[in-house]
Amino acid sequence: MLRNLFTLRRPALLLALPTLLAACQSQPAQQQAATGAAAPGAKADSTGKKYLAQPLVRDIYTADPSAHVFNGKIYIYPSHDFEAGVPENDNGDHFAMRDYHVLSLDSIGGKVTDHGVALDTKDIPWAGRQLWAPDVAFKNGTYYLYFPLKDKQDVFRIGVATSPSPTGPFKAEAAPIAGSFSIDPAVFADTDGKTYMYFGGLWGGQLQRWVTGKYNAAAPDKKPDGNGPAVGARVAVLSPDMKHFAGPVKEITILDSLGKPLLASDSKHRFFEGGWLHKYQGKYYFSYSTGDTHLLVYAVGTSPYGPFTYKGVIMKPVEGWTTHHSIIEFKGKWYIFYHDTQLSGKTWLRNVKVTELKRNPDGSIVTITP
Template sequence: MPTHHKLAFPALALLLLNSACQSETAKTETTTTETAADTTAAAPANADSATKKYLAEPLVKDIYTADPSAHVFNGRIYIYPSHDIETGMPENDNGDHFAMKDYHILSMDSIGGKVTDHGVALDIKDIPWAGRQLWAPDAAFKDGTYYLYFPVKDKQDIFRIGVATSKSPTGPFKAEPKPMEGSLSIDPAVFTDTDGKTYMYMGGIWGGQLQRWRTGKYDGSKPKEQEPAATEPSVGPRVARLGADMKQFAEPVREVKIVDKDGKVLLSGDNNRRFFEGAWMHKYNGKYYFTYSTGDTHFLAYATGTSPYGPFTYQGTFMNPVQGWTTHHSIVEIKGKWYIFYHDTQLSDKTWLRNVKVTELKRNADGSIALINP
């Protein structure tokens, strides 16, 4: 999801860059290392940008992108990010200043190669039930059809998950007339297991509204009182298997449990480890790796299990804080290597104007994920 604002940034992320302007382009090409020549591009103008050391460079620099969900379709890498825009709205912990209105899809033949921006793939005005805020999407492919899953607030200001379809991985996508029955909150992440079954993970607390669903029904009456107390079990993300048509759930949505080494659910006050938002699932050597953001403590963490439903046992942090409030990621295998797609605020130094990046994800001999310093 788009991340929330806090007045204090992690020490690792402190850097003052001048704001940059943004231009819209229907289709552009750049590389992961070049500086855009267009004077309207979102590259930083501050001299500090030349001395700041980053692990990777933005994939595109002429629009702001975030929350990248990456997939390999027909041998090509496709990235489904949020499209950040300047709205002028004041920042708050509900993320109201993240008022994105469309999606651009990016693609490239290989890591480090040219990146193509395929323009607008879906606009909020073409989603019949949508109200506001098109947040972090994901995508899937089955039987000749591409599926774009997206969170957006409905006309009652409640986040739901929608689905749109296309015969092309780059769209344009046509949205279904209603949200997915039983869907809730934000950050859909779609995982197809080795047996062909497909699952959707979803959820994010605070502005993502997941804490408002603790009883199984939406309750927005006292939002600040609905997050569990520090000594209570944390709110877990949700998961459900998708049906054959990939447009609805084949079963009721259930809560995912993230537990410690003793099998106890992580507590709400354990904000260095508990789930906040940005779930992703991948499988490695027969083991399920559930990765997520801790939100207000700015880490990417992971937990492992033996079933796509969990429970997942917390294993540790695998990415330190990026520049910006927090991050949202995806992990994908490409030509025998694993990569993580993520975002920071290198181009703007503004929490709500982000840029997507990619770097290799490395593992230790025991399968644990090596720590990344972005």
């Protein structure tokens, strides 16, 4: 785009310059760089100055990365951001994603491959709008893609699509999972063979509309506040066929250091969205975003159902409003995948990154300052 400037006469150049510059800033663009990954974490350049982990891909916008290791390789299932032209608002209508791409890499710092569209809204029978953060699980020779999507009544439900390949394409079931609601599904397979789904998100994620167990369309689209108990994420065990809930949906309780449930007003500690579960040395680590305070934090428990006791901050605020992550172990090290807005500077046009996750001898996580 910029080289087009030099073909314009000066009057035309002055008139066209704002439009041309805006176009350059709003596109991830192949002009910026080829798809590829940089080594994780802060490094030093030739002057010794520090710089941050770099976007894993630059030719499309990606966010909410759910990373997994399948067959010795890392696969990433992100949201696919794009400029939909929807006005920005508190409900997140401008996050108008409509398909998913799958990314893969053989090593941290190695080449990232974009496998193209794995699932599109037009191929989901019950679709309304907004394909938000997904996750994937593998069982019985099949890959299961779990995705939040507003149905035709504009209520977020969680659907499932299947494929024999980790890269898709995925075929969606005819209806969402019965009893599912809200956003941000994250699936955890325990060592006993049971598989759990964690989900939920406040505000635009509609979780506050389900506090009674039934959908309340009249509930305001805002985060709960006050001295009442915080609204917790939800968890349900999945059926052997991975397409249904095999038990009741339960609310997760997060406790403070004194063993008391966190309050709704405790915005630096309570759950907001983007839950993830991993297991380390026999303990369950439930990590999540605090939303409007922009932290990634974690709590630890002895059961996949909780309760979990708050332990600390994993990552301080990134550039951009939202924060969303996943955590995996790969070749003896732990890594956190996350996103920020380095490429665009816009909260709805994000880019995924990865950096190493380090722990203290007692298992506590070392805070990352991006």
